[in-house]
Amino acid sequence: MNQPLQALRVMVSAGASGIGLAIAQAFAQAGARVHISDIAEPALAAALPSLPGGGVWLADASDPAAVDAWFAHALAALGGLDVLVNNAGIAGPTAHIEDIGPEAWDQTMAVNVRSQYLCVRRAVPALRASARASIINLSSVAGRMGYPMRTPYAASKWAVIGLTQSLAMELGSDGITVNAILPGIVDSERSRSVTAAKAQLRQISEQAMLDEILQNVSLHRKVPLEDVAQTALFLASSAGRSFTGQSFNVCAGIQSLR
Incomplete structure (x- = not known):
């Protein structure tokens, strides 16, 4: 980055753990003021000390009233906004399409897209x-x-790309850049739970499932959370000002999701 990120005002949804927390902490360490929301109150309390000058708010990012309340509080606390990080998401069900109920489908779409x-x-x-x-x-x-047996998740994440590219065109005249980060197999609790669910469905061990997954990754490893966070910092910095409507694959060279 060729310009410091100090004084930026940043909001991160689902920022109390995993990728969201890594991004929030990276911005805070760079000097930004960060306000996060999450549905897990204990995780919010644990995250707050690592966000000096920032704040936390208990909110379900798929609930309109909860989002309105978070923004009213955060914008007043921050005095404005420079960066929005839309991180809220769930893995959704791991199952054959005929075994996925409408409720599970709708919940995945609500958290991953409507939020x-x-x-x-x-x-x-x-x-x-x-x-x-x-x-x-x-x-x-x-x-x-x-992404076989993960169709609600894949459909929701393709939708995010459409949202990103459309917003980039719509908001370009306002000088607002809009980009997407596409993590691969991230070293996180959510990733481990997905691997466990796939292993159970296949009736093999979790380690065997992970070994099989990483065979489709060029670097044969998971992506550290810090790599995703640093990509977000780049996009918010002056070095990233000419990037908009783009999809940044932070995936260690993944070739297939099976």
């Missing part, structure tokens, strides 16, 4: 007043390739 719409609609008026405005949407490598 981003709800946050963007509240963020844009504040971002228009910023000289360094950016929106960073978390998608997945499942947003560019098929």
